[in-house]
Amino acid sequence: MKLQTAVRAFLAARFPCAFEEPILLTRINRSGVLDDPATPETLHRALVTLASRFREAEVLTDNDGTQAWSATPLGVSTWTQQDKPYVGD
Amino acid sequence: MAARRSKIARLPWELRNRVCEMIADGRPAREICDLVNDSDALASQGVAPLTEQNVSEWRAGGQKDWERDRASADRLSRLSEASLHLVAAAGGDPATVGSRLLAGRLTEMLDRAADEDALPLAKALAALRGAETAAEKVKLERERFRRDAAEIVLKVLEDRRAAGIAEGSGTREEKTRAILALMDEVEK
Known part of the structure; x- marks a missing residue:
């Protein structure tokens, strides 16, 4: 599975929960679905692309500056149309 | 999905997913073979064309993994919603980032718990908040x-x-x- 697809699937299945990038990196790599393991850089690029280009993810900032990512309703819709691919243990 | 080395397992994820969807929709095996063999997904790997026998074998094995994963995805969605409700019951504002982060951690915890433990765990968390309120x-x-x-x-x-x-x-x-x-x- 391509990283962008996996990230969308991970976040959409868990909407509206939010996750920090290190946790996303660990969980998605551990799922074993990726064609190639993600790195912090490739993950961040995939998240930014999903957010800025497709509006399927969004970055949230907590009061203490912590940044976390969540799917958007559009991301959930796309994931549903793809038949809800599963990214987990 | 468990590691499988069948022809369908070797397909790129998007094409494999399409095959599984077609099987779930009851499409004829011949139609599925035509779809796969018209792409060069197997040929580029030096693998022989997909046969109806391959599809039949996949239906008995890998297809069940795919269906189980879909059920897991639905379960995750339900757990995520429940987690946010638990956070709200504990006094968190579900609209805030902190609450959504906490719900995420709770979802992962509940997901990792065995099925027979997840529901009692969720109930215990809700009861804990009830006791704190009292x-x-x-x-x-x-x-x-x-x-x-x-x-x-x-x-x-x-x-x-x-x-x-x-x-x-x-x-x-x-x-x-x-x-x-x-x-x-x-x-x-």
Whole structure:
């Protein structure tokens, strides 16, 4: 599975929960679905692309500056149309 | 999905997913083979074309993994919603980032718990919040009682008759009843 697809699937299945990038990196790599393991850089690029280009993810900032990512309703819709691919243990 | 080395397992994810969708939709095996063999997904790997026998074998094995994963995805969605409800029940504002982060951690925890543990765990968390709420109520009631009692004592002390009762003759029991009568009067 391509990283962008996996990230969308991970976040959409868990909407509206939010996750920090290190946790996303660990969980998605551990799922074993990726064609190639993600790195912090490739993950961040995939998240930014999903957010800025497709509006399927969004970055949230907590009061203490912590940044976390969540799917958007559009991301959930796309994931549903793809038949809800599963990214987990 | 468990590691499988069948022809369908070797397909790129998007094409494999399409194959699984077609099987779930009851499409003929011939149609599925045509789809896969018209792409060069197998040929580029030096693998022979997909046959109807391959599809039949996949239906009995890998297809069940795919269906289980879809059920897992639905379960995750339900867990995520439940987690946010739990966070809200604990007093968190579900709209805030912090609550959504906490719900995420809770979802992962519940997801990792065995099925027979997840529901009791969720109920225990909800009950914990209920117990905390009850304890807070008791604390608030106690605070309110102390404040009311302090105000009454102050009113009684401000009344010169209280000093007369305390310093006068009479048993402790008689003085106590006299003070109580004075308290009833000042509370009116």
